Amino acid sequence: MSFFDILHLALRNLRQAKLRAILTTMGVIVGVAVIVTMVSFGLGLQSNMLERFKALDLFNEIQVFGQGLSSLAGMERPGARDEGERRLRSRRATRILDDAGVKEIAAVPGVAYVEPSVNFPAYVRSNGKLLTQYVGGANIPNAATRFQHFAAGRMISAPTADEAVVSERFIRDFGYEKPADAIGKTLELLAPPGEKDDAEEEEETPNFFGIPLDDPGFDELSAVETRTFRIVGVLGTIKEGAGQGGLRGLMPSAGIYVPLAMAHSWTTQHRGPLGQVALALARQGGNLGAGQTEGYEVAVVRVADPAQLTEVRAKITELGFGSFSIVDEIDQIRTVFLIIDSVLGLLGGISLLVASFGIANTMIMSILERTREIGIMKAIGAEDREIKLIFFVEAAVIGVVGGVVGVLVAWGIDGLANRLAYRFILKPQGASFIDFFDLPPYLWLGAIVFALMVSILAALYPASRAARIDPVRALRHD
Amino acid sequence: MPALLAAQEVSKIYQMGSNSVTALDNVSLEIGEGEFVAIQGTSGSGKSTLLNMLGGLDHPTKGEVYFASRPLGPFTKKEMARYRRFSVGMIFQNFNLIPTMTARENVSLALAFGGLRGQQRRARSRELLARVGLGDRLEHKPSELSGGEQQRVAIARALANNPKVLLADEPTGNLDSIRAHELLALLREMVNQDSLTILMVTHDHELANSFADRIVFMKDGRVV
């Protein structure tokens, strides 16, 4: 008997009890639809989240640490509190992250660029107001995503330009009507007069910015140093979707960005009391030589291709720097999502399990009804194997049809839910369409295969029972 | 002439709780190739039971059945199925056609088990049904056929895979004497032309006398 004959017989059996077959298949449809909808929601949640991280430049950036002043000064770190912190500590730096180090990192294959992170608070005056602001240093030119959207103006033109880019928040805080109003205006960074440290004597270009470093007769009370920048650009805040809130990449955000070199020299010239103590201790202990500067605390390394991130990071560790990358956390997030997806899938799996009882029940009913027919088939020469196959194929048809329709139903539910969410939640908030579900081929194909397997499993007992039917007794049966 | 089909001291005892029913009691029987043998006996004398043993549907409690000198006892389930499929054809007392299938589908099912496909199967089922005079009843279901017509569908099905032996349990039971005559003439012709071997249960002594080579009498599970 060919497979086609078996299929034909199986379909004939199903057709003979159409309603029962449909109801049984319905159980499978519900089970598969629940599994696929739930898991596709979990996957959608995950991919939306990862997508957001990606848009935030979190996948192609590594934070690199040099040996900081505090550790150079011989300060102990408190013990690691948990696994995560221990992991971070194992990436501790063994050398100072200075310009030479930055160059070495930039030379690592796969590195797009390295941007030392300089970020400090300062009193800032602009538009007649005085406020504390965070000031960040920016490499010029700069390819980071956070410098791609401007509400007004443009990026700082040159590494040595006395230009600044500000955030939209800055515009509001300093009372500008709209971003465009601030373009061309100035802002002043204020610092106490004459503050500097020993290292500055070694600085290659101590007067580079025209600050009177060695003015002896300085009256502390009468003057503050000011440094004036022209505002050339206002960064746009992204309103919706990925990047909401302004954070971009691993670089700390600031209200004002000035060229990196200026920001860096500012921090070395105007360090707070803590920094001065640490520097003095580092020098005393000999960890920081007379000719050495303490370099940058942190730099952000951007890799050209996220796939190279791990490799680049390993090289950076080899170079003796500490590093941090969100990808570590992503792995953890993935694990969490795997658990979530498994739980969701399990819920669906339970409904499919219920459906499998339905299949087994239908098969047994059908065997009871067809005892005589099965007996006849055996009497005219059907093998046990063939009788079994008929029932397996019957169950497989229920499983595959249920699986395919179930996937289609889930797909419909996903689409409908997306549309409803957009119509009633996102659109009123002015947000754009988001696909909350992710229905990759492996999910729907897997669901169909799973439904098929469950169905065949459910037919295992009924089929062997059918094969065991004694023809003599079955033929007496009416 | 060696026997094609033989029963050797076959007993069949049905255990019904505490008491047992001896349906067959030490039956020995030999049927040669090309022989047309009739079995006669009272109701309950074990005729159908004997046919089931010979047809490989059931195993004897004691004794052995031989087909072409080979004992059926050691056959595996699969070999037994093949034996039923290719070596013997059975016509049951109550036809045992599948009620949801047409005459042609009933015959085709047996052909399908025999491994015949597509066009060949269609041609062969038509030919078989035409031979028993049902060429114009191909698409009728058993419920749409008379008793005699159903009987003939059962014969066509039994002959589907060219068996050596035909085991027929009262094939004329539902037929009037003219139809019964025609049917037996057809069977006789098959024995003569195709050297088919037939073992037929019948109540009709006159028919058995005029068509069978030999008549075996049974009583209370024994051959007498």
Ligand SMILES: Nc1ncnc2c1ncn2[C@@H]1O[C@H](COP(=O)(O)OP(=O)(O)OP(=O)(O)O)[C@@H](O)[C@H]1O
């Ligand atoms: N499965 C069974 N269980 C118990 N007893 C059985 C079974 N099958 C047959 N018998 C008994 O065996 C005996 C022989 O039965 P069998 O059907 O062979 O008779 P028969 O000669 O074909 O009768 P009939 O001419 O009425 O068809 C009967 O007494 C019957 O009750």
Ligand SMILES: [Mg+2]
């Ligand atoms: Mg009988």
